[in-house]
Amino acid sequence: MNLFGNWLTQFKNMDLEHLQRTLESYSAYGPLPGILLPLAESFIPVLPLIVFVAANANIYGLFLGSLYSWIGVCTGSLLLFWLSRKLGGHFSDWLRRRFPKAGKLLAFIERKGFTPIFLLACFPFSPSALINVISGLSGISFRSFVLAILLGKAVMILTVSLLSFNIGDLLEQPWRILIALVVLAVMWFGGKKMEARLQLK
Numbered sequence: 001m002n003l004f005g006n007w008l009t010q011f012k013n014m015d016l017e018h019l020q021r022t023l024e025s026y027s028a029y030g031p032l033p034g035i036l037l038p039l040a041e042s043f044i045p046v047l048p049l050i051v052f053v054a055a056n057a058n059i060y061g062l063f064l065g066s067l068y069s070w071i072g073v074c075t076g077s078l079l080l081f082w083l084s085r086k087l088g089g090h091f092s093d094w095l096r097r098r099f100p101k102a103g104k105l106l107a108f109i110e111r112k113g114f115t116p117i118f119l120l121a122c123f124p125f126s127p128s129a130l131i132n133v134i135s136g137l138s139g140i141s142f143r144s145f146v147l148a149i150l151l152g153k154a155v156m157i158l159t160v161s162l163l164s165f166n167i168g169d170l171l172e173q174p175w176r177i178l179i180a181l182v183v184l185a186v187m188w189f190g191g192k193k194m195e196a197r198l199q200l201k
């Protein structure tokens with residue numbers, strides 16, 4: 001237990017440069033460290049996800065680093081959602097009866113579906129573990145949740161990667177900020193249309 005606690009504290013307090021050196025020391029394992037660290041953050045939210053995403057972009061390159069971060073984050077989110085739905089069925093009913101405000105929150109997610117989850121997934125500082133658990137306890141369809149997470153996390157990871165990749169050149173490359181805003185808009189409208197089609201089907 002002490003070993004795990006020491007490991008957790010070390011990763012919490014690790015800066016970008018230190019993390020890059022640590023990940024590079026595990027280069028023999030290929031993309032696994034770049035995938036597993038963002039995945040672990042889904043279950044241990046005190047871990048610094050932004051540092052993981054930035055390190056991946058600078059170690060593996062903008063495209064591969066973003067892809068590895070996206071795979072890890074989305075896999076962790078979907079696993080946590082699935083566990084909450086499988087294990088929390090009776091707890092969800094009790095929560096609605098015992099805490100009316102919590103019931104209203106679950107009903108809001110069920111009613112709005114894609115939109116609130118997508119928006120929260122776009123922001124790196126949102127409580128993603130809590131969002132995944134609450135979504136699993138709600139009655140939102142699995143397809144809507146998957147769509148919102150895949151698109152929202154893509155926006156978040158691409159934005160962080162673009163802004164942190166060779167960060168010293170950011171002021172000389174303002175197009176990176178513009179691309180991040182365009183990606184947000186495209187994912188938003190595209191996701192809304194895809195959700196509407198799913199609901200019609």
